[in-house]
Amino acid sequence: MKLKPLKIRNLTSxxxxxxxxxxxxxxNATLAAEVVKSGGxxxxxxxxFGRVDITIDGFVAEGCxxxxxxxxxxxxLCHNRKPLGVNIMVALSTYKEFVEVCVREKVDFIISGAGLPLPLPEYVGDADIALIPVISSARALEVVVRCxxxxxxxxxxAIIIEGPKCGGHLGFAMEQIEHPETTxxxxxxxxCREVMKRYDIDVPVLAAGEIASRADIEKFIAMGYDGVQIGTYFITAEEAGIDRRSKEVFINATHDDIVIIKSPVGLPCRVLRTPLVQRVLAGSQEPFRCPYxxxxxxxxxxxxxxxxxALLATWSGDVENGLYMCGCNIDAVKEIYPVKQFFDTLKD
Ligand SMILES: Cc1cc2nc3c(=O)[nH]c(=O)nc-3n(C[C@H](O)[C@H](O)[C@H](O)COP(=O)(O)O)c2cc1C
Structure with a gap:
């Protein structure tokens, strides 16, 4: 199958x-820029991105x-090429401020999930930014588009549908995650297409979860999606921001190492059973103070x-204290590789 370009608003990859x-x-900047240069x-x-050992006021300004x-x-890094965008989780206390940063810095698109991005258009105003909500059910989509x-x-x-096999936080109940075929x-x-039809929405729909190869992409295009969002497979790209020791944790892990925990975000979260997770599952209360x-x-x-x-520990390669979020397709993560190598497999 020849893979077609993806067109979202006035952007094309x-x-x-x-x-x-x-x-x-x-x-981070290195991974995102390399993806843009490679054709995604x-x-x-x-x-x-900011320091976290500071007070709440400093924390917001520093994060922005x-x-x-x-x-x-x-x-x-990508010589102002497009499409370069930002993912902002609704659950962040700095959500509005981060959207405003994106407007000021003129990003091309904002992807927003981990909660329903209801006020996103208000914060973006008339800036020329493509808005891409992430949802995990037709009901959530309807709430967003109606609002x-x-x-x-x-x-x-565009709309991203995150399925139950995704990495990280999941917009599903535990029973749905245990029976992923139901969702x-x-x-x-x-x-979701039925909701789009009712609201007269004709935009690309992207699948997220368990996608790591050209064959996977073709499978979802054949199913009727317009494109895909890929997470886990890019974690061990050379250009991804985390320490090499943490990339090796992902490479050495197998599907049997995956476990679902309830994250402090308040959602189920798919992670690897690394030392921190083992301690938490055994009932440990990890010491921390939270000024922000x-x-x-x-x-x-x-x-x-x-x-x-915990995620900063992952970034710095502290395997004992890091949290390693990953999707069901961890077995496809086998090496540290340049991003371009993956995109070259998509060429005809
Ligand atoms: C390590 C990791 C970190 C993630 N961080 C975020 C995030 O900051 N914001 C967000 O909306 N989703 C986040 N996600 C979810 C991804 O954006 C994505 O939808 C999902 O990983 C796709 O499934 P896949 O990992 O199977 O490819 C994260 C996922 C992983 C694995």
């Missing part, structure tokens, strides 16, 4: 691939400053560990 925003600092949609994950810098670095059309007369420019991407697509409350949905007094601290 050579291949129908969006690189997933992956925090903390996995989806490159996405910076907005979370966690560092995100702006990361966007500028990415633009420089956007009534309040802002705005439609999504599989082939079932979610017609349900980075997630609106986290209760630091009840959370067994600080997810920001």
């Amino acid at each position: 050579e291949f129908p691939v969006v690189q997933a925003g992956m925090g903390v600092r996995i989806g 949609f490159g996405t910076i994950a907005s979370v966690g 400053r560092c995100l702006a810098q990361e966007i500028r670095t990415a633009k420089e 956007w059309s009534r309040k802002y007369h705005r439609k999504p420019d 599989a991407l082939d079932r979610l697509l017609p349900e 409350h980075c997630l609106r949905t986290c209760n630091p007094r009840k959370a067994p560990f600080c997810i920001a601290k």
Whole structure:
């Protein structure tokens, strides 16, 4: 199958691939810029670029400053090529401020999930930015499109459907995750298309979850999707932001090492059973102090560990204390490779 370009609003990529925003600092400027240069949609994950050992006021300003810098670095690295965008989780306490940074820095698109991105069009205003909500059910899609059309007369420019086999936080109940066939991407697509038809929305729909090869992409295009979002497979790209020791944890892991935990974000989260996770599953309360409350949905007094601290440990290669979020297709992650190598397999 010949893979067609992906067109979202006024943006086009050579291949129908969006690189997933992956925090903390996995989806950084280097990875996003290289994806843009190779022919995909490159996405910076907005979370966690600033220092975290500072007060709440400093934390917001520092996060905004560092995100702006990361966007500028990415633009420089890809020589201002498009489409370069940012992923902003709704659960972030700095959600509005980060959207405003994206407007000021003129990114091409914003991908937003981990909650329903209801106020996104208001924060973006009339800036020329493609808005791409991430949803995991037709019901969630309907809530978003109804709100956007009534309040802002705005439609999504594309829609990402995250299935139950994705890495990281999952918009599903535990029973659905245990029986992924009930909410599989082939079932979610017609349900979402039905909502789109009712609201007269004709935009690309992208599949996310368990995609790591040209064959996987072709499978989802044949199913009726317009493209895909890929996360886990890009974690061990040379250009991805985390330390080599952490990339090796992903490479050495197998499907049997995966476990679902309840994350401090308040959602189920697919991770590897690394030392931190083993301790938490055994009932450990990891010591931390939280001066900044980075997630609106986290209760630091009840959370067994600080997810920001754990993801920064992953970034720095601290395997004992890191949290290793990953998708079901961890077995496809076998090496550290240049991003271009993957995109070359998509050429005819
Ligand atoms: C390590 C990791 C970090 C992630 N970070 C984010 C994030 O910051 N924001 C977000 O919306 N989704 C995040 N996700 C979810 C991805 O954006 C994506 O939808 C998902 O990983 C796709 O499935 P795949 O990993 O099987 O390719 C993350 C996933 C992983 C594996």
